[in-house]
Amino acid sequence: MLISSPTSGVLIPIPQYPLYTATLAQHNGRPIPYYLDESKGWATSVHEIELALEQAHKVGTVPKALVIINPGNPTGALLDEETMIQLVHICEKYSLVLLADEVYQNNLHKREQFPFTSFKKVVRKLDSHVALVSFHSISKGVSGECGRRGGYFECTNISEPVVSLIYKMVSVGLCPPLSGQIGVDTMVRPPKEGEESYALWRKETDATHAALAQRTNVMAERLNTLPGITCVDSPGALYLFPKITLSQKAQDAAREAGKEPDVFYSLALLDATGICVVPGSGFGQKADEWHYRLTCLCPGVEEYVGQLETFHQGWVEKYGV
Ligand SMILES: Cc1ncc(COP(=O)(O)O)c(C=O)c1O
Structure with missing residues (x-):
């Protein structure tokens, strides 16, 4: 839906999860690459994103969305809250939809020192109007292994008519397999303290x-x-x-x-x-x-x-x- 014309572009981190550029190619959209900074632990830099936006304008690309992969694939990097706030502001400034790929949110190797914060939390905290789509999946090592597929995306600050259209488009696929649905359910409702399992x-x-x-x-x-x-x-x-x-x-x-x-x-x-x-x-x-x-x-x-x-x-x- 974001790729409304062949000049529509989406900001993609480099190095990236390659299905983003593949999907853009499939839908006739343009990737707008921005580089992560390896010298700072593969940090996401607002400056790099603005440089990429400038470059996009020069070639007539219309930026529609910003993809953030947090924690990152392939880098394993994790965003701190300060950077996340800056990224939300960038989306406000340039009217970008924020696509928050958070499928590795439970794969944290140093939880105390580097905790995960969701973009939904930051958007809510800032009381921001930024349109946000957050992704999560069961396939990342615990609820399901790679052969078991199930996941969801959640829309925040997206208007009711657009959400209705998304429902209509997703409904064309009828429903995902039962095993995937069970997997998602176990991920979003894990056992609680005091329960048997x-x-x-x-x-x-x-x-x-x-x-x-x-x-x-x-x-x-x-x-x-x-x-x-x-x-x-x-x-x-x-x-x-x-x-x-x-x-x-x-x-x-x-x-x-x-x-x-x-x-x-x-x-x-x-x-x-x-x-x-x-x-x-x-x-x-x-x-x-x-x-x-x-x-x-x-x-x-x-x-x-x-x-x-x-x-x-x-x-x-x-x-x-
Ligand atoms: C960054 C990222 N996003 C999304 C996915 C897709 O996950 P799934 O196939 O479980 O939906 C992957 C899978 O490797 C990934 O690395």
Whole structure:
């Protein structure tokens, strides 16, 4: 509905979850990329968003919405409340719909130090009129695994006629499968303290979150000791997005093989170890920078980090840093 003409654009963070640009392409809209700041833990910068808006105006793109992924995929970054307030103000200033992708809101590795705040809370606190759509999903490691799909979006400050139209459009799909509906119900109404299943639910949920946090921590710490790799220790989501320096020799070998350098590295890693990472070029990154995305879902972190280290050392011996 936001993409009302081929000049309509949506601000998308880079690196991004690639289904956003894919969906925009499908609906004939334009992505307006804005860069996250890796040097500040993949922070979202209002300045970068304003630069992207200026660029969009120059090419005749009409900005309609701002996508924020919090916690981030692939970066794992988490917004603080101060930044969220600034982002709501940006949406007010430029009449943008705020699309708050909060599907990783329960995947927090350092809850005390880095808590999650929803955009709905911030919008309400500011008494803002910004139109907000918040997304949540069951597939992020606890209520459901990746094969179990279910989720919702919630509309705040969106007028009744528009909500009616959304209902009409969504109703074309009849209803989601029963398993997805049950999954969403268990996510939004978890057992309460004092109920029979509370203790087991708490124990299993906490154990899953603790394991994800521990693996993320081990991976970030060990990756940061490798030559030519720097890795932001992410406070949330299910990912790390380390930066890899690839020597000219490695870049030349990649080009000769007809591959992007980070794709070349990732395929070599897969061949050598069976570990499948996603090259940074799949998510977008600054020119001449290389990354890959690792997930913390897999148990056995000591073993696979060991394999990553051995592979990388061999790579450095062959191609240099
Ligand atoms: C940032 C982000 N948003 C949305 C989704 C979609 O989640 P689901 O397929 O569970 O609806 C994903 C899934 O990986 C994601 O990473």
